[in-house]
Amino acid sequence: MDAIRTEALTKYYGRIRGMENVSLTVERGQLFGLIGPNGAGKSTLIRTLLGLVRPTAGRAQMLGLDTVKDRERILARTGYLPAEPAFWPGMRVRDVLRLSAELRGMDCGKAAERLCRRLELDPSRRADQLSLGNKKKTAIVCALQHEPELLIADEPTSGLDPLMQREFFALLSERRAAGATVFLSSHVLSEVQRHCSHAAVIRQGGVIAAGAVEQLIHTGARRVSIRGCVCLEGLDGVRDERVTDEGADFLYSGDMDALLAALARGQIQDLAITEPTLEEVFLHYYGKGGAENDARPA
Amino acid sequence: MTLVRHELRQGRTAFVLWTGCIGALLCACVFLYPEMKGQMAAVGDMFASMGRFTAAFGMDRLDMGTLTGYYAVECGNILGLGGAFYASMTGVCALSREERDRTAELLLTHPMSRRRVTAEKLAAVLAQIGAMDLVLLGLSALSVALIGQAVPWRALLLLHGACTIMHLELGCVCFGLSAFPRRSSAGVGLGLTAMMYFLELLANIAERARPLKYLTAFAYCEGADILSAGRLDTPLVLCGMALATAGIMAAFRRYTTKDIA
Numbered sequence: 001m002d003a004i005r006t007e008a009l010t011k012y013y014g015r016i017r018g019m020e021n022v023s024l025t026v027e028r029g030q031l032f033g034l035i036g037p038n039g040a041g042k043s044t045l046i047r048t049l050l051g052l053v054r055p056t057a058g059r060a061q062m063l064g065l066d067t068v069k070d071r072e073r074i075l076a077r078t079g080y081l082p083a084e085p086a087f088w089p090g091m092r093v094r095d096v097l098r099l100s101a102e103l104r105g106m107d108c109g110k111a112a113e114r115l116c117r118r119l120e121l122d123p124s125r126r127a128d129q130l131s132l133g134n135k136k137k138t139a140i141v142c143a144l145q146h147e148p149e150l151l152i153a154d155e156p157t158s159g160l161d162p163l164m165q166r167e168f169f170a171l172l173s174e175r176r177a178a179g180a181t182v183f184l185s186s187h188v189l190s191e192v193q194r195h196c197s198h199a200a201v202i203r204q205g206g207v208i209a210a211g212a213v214e215q216l217i218h219t220g221a222r223r224v225s226i227r228g229c230v231c232l233e234g235l236d237g238v239r240d241e242r243v244t245d246e247g248a249d250f251l252y253s254g255d256m257d258a259l260l261a262a263l264a265r266g267q268i269q270d271l272a273i274t275e276p277t278l279e280e281v282f283l284h285y286y287g288k289g290g291a292e293n294d295a296r297p298a
Numbered sequence: 299m300t301l302v303r304h305e306l307r308q309g310r311t312a313f314v315l316w317t318g319c320i321g322a323l324l325c326a327c328v329f330l331y332p333e334m335k336g337q338m339a340a341v342g343d344m345f346a347s348m349g350r351f352t353a354a355f356g357m358d359r360l361d362m363g364t365l366t367g368y369y370a371v372e373c374g375n376i377l378g379l380g381g382a383f384y385a386s387m388t389g390v391c392a393l394s395r396e397e398r399d400r401t402a403e404l405l406l407t408h409p410m411s412r413r414r415v416t417a418e419k420l421a422a423v424l425a426q427i428g429a430m431d432l433v434l435l436g437l438s439a440l441s442v443a444l445i446g447q448a449v450p451w452r453a454l455l456l457l458h459g460a461c462t463i464m465h466l467e468l469g470c471v472c473f474g475l476s477a478f479p480r481r482s483s484a485g486v487g488l489g490l491t492a493m494m495y496f497l498e499l500l501a502n503i504a505e506r507a508r509p510l511k512y513l514t515a516f517a518y519c520e521g522a523d524i525l526s527a528g529r530l531d532t533p534l535v536l537c538g539m540a541l542a543t544a545g546i547m548a549a550f551r552r553y554t555t556k557d558i559a
Contacts, residue, residue: 013557047558050406050407051406051407052402052403052406052407052557052558053557053558054555054557071411072409072410072411073409075407075408075409075410076409078407080403080407082403082404082407084400085404086399086400086401086403086404087401087404088304088308088399088401089308089399090308090311099300099304100404100408102300103300103301103405103408103409103410104408104409139404142404
């Protein structure tokens with residue numbers, strides 16, 4: 001059974017497209033990253049999965065259940081970490097955590113205490129007066145204290161310092177080891193590359209590529225760094241080119257023979273051809289014609 | 299019931315402030331009665347010469363020299379209008395507040411149906427309004443006893459009962475309104491209450507405006523009508539209940555299907 005499965009999921013806010021024909025599968029136990037710039041449809045997808053907005057068309061299942069018909073049953077087994085957590089005025093962190101547990105009909109006191117200790121969160125502080133980082137920590141405890149089978153996190157590390165980011169991902173690894181699935185959206189591609197097993201790239205409301213992170217990186221494009229002098233004119237597939245006095249650096253997705261021929265005509269002192277980072281792959285997908293030429297079926 | 303308890307805790311400060319202020323004004327008004335009693339004949343004559351405004355406030359049918367007449371006019375307005383503002387504020391913020399404060403995202407990702415969230419929030423609104431009216435009835439009875447008068451229980455229960463129904467009606471109508479906006483709608487609630495109050499005055503002043511009574515919740519709270527008839531005006535109360543039901547239905551219909559921003 002898949003943790004998340006969407007079929008042609010579409011959401012329009014009036015005439016404005018939120019997402020269109022999003023078909024995606026997240027298998028159980030995966031740490032899945034959703035990548036895309038602002039307005040690409042990441043939050044719309046997450047909000048639709050959680051039942052905060054109703055889809056215009058298509059369907060979605062989470063943990064084998066329909067997200068519209070079985071919303072409560074899904075939410076009982078799911079934790080959600082919003083991008084910008086907000087809490088009720090006048091409540092202390094411990095009150096928010098207790099309320100969240102009570103709304104689930106659970107007593108999560110011990111788990112909450114353990115998580116607060118790990119995240120260095122003072123439960124006696126007023127939740128509405130916390131910094132973004134501490135609000136985020138409170139939301140993490142809310143999302144994890146009931147040990148959900150599925151965690152959905154929208155921009156989870158924004159506002160967290162690097163140490164806390166590390167602790168957060170350690171917590172996610174522990175949840176994964178216990179069999180949970182994690183679905184997160186992020187702008188930070190290095191974070192997705194480092195921690196996620198699978199990812200999807202979303203653009204203009206639709207998924208344009210999805211799969212294992214390792215596979216996504218193998219787009220066929222290569223980062224070429226040259227020390228020396230070479231003429232790249234007439235060479236198709238050169239993008240993100242940076243030329244300096246010492247050499248050139250570019251992303252290449254064209255014919256390899258043509259590249260080698262061009263390099264042979266130049267004066268090369270040093271050469272490195274490497275796989276691009278996910279950041280570069282992301283730019284590749286968002287680059288002119290990238291999606292049309294290189295997208296794999298999602 | 300978790301959400302009801304949470305809502306009651308969230309509304310605690312507003313409840314204490316509004317109930318305290320209205321209660322203090324009610325008590326102050328009752329405490330003035332022994333001093334005013336002797337002057338009420340002159341005051342009554344003065345009020346009787348105010349033409350249509352005398353009718354607007356029902357002072358042509360009440361004897362201001364009696365405790366019940368004095369209470370219906372002086373305290374009735376404080377209780378009716380003050381409580382109405384509290385009821386409308388409580389109702390109109392109940393659902394919209396979650397979106398205004400961006401807490402809807404947190405609340406609605408817990409395993410509770412929107413229907414249950416709406417029902418528990420409505421229960422909390424009604425409980426707060428009911429509790430306020432109960433406290434105010436107690437304070438009124440106590441203040442009457444403290445000035446050495448026999449508590450006119452029947453008149454007091456009729457007047458307070460009518461106001462409670464009116465407050466609950468306004469609370470329900472405003473609760474319905476609170477399901478629609480994405481931001482705060484406190485102004486809408488207060489505006490609606492003020493408009494209903496002035497519709498009631500207008501209906502009392504002008505004969506042609508009398509049908510407006512069926513639109514305003516204040517119509518069946520008219521102290522003069524209640525005390526002279528010894529009961530509430532059933533058709534007006536039923537109109538009010540119909541409006542309240544429409545408000546509740548609108549809240550459920552809208553909030554269970556709306557997209558949360």
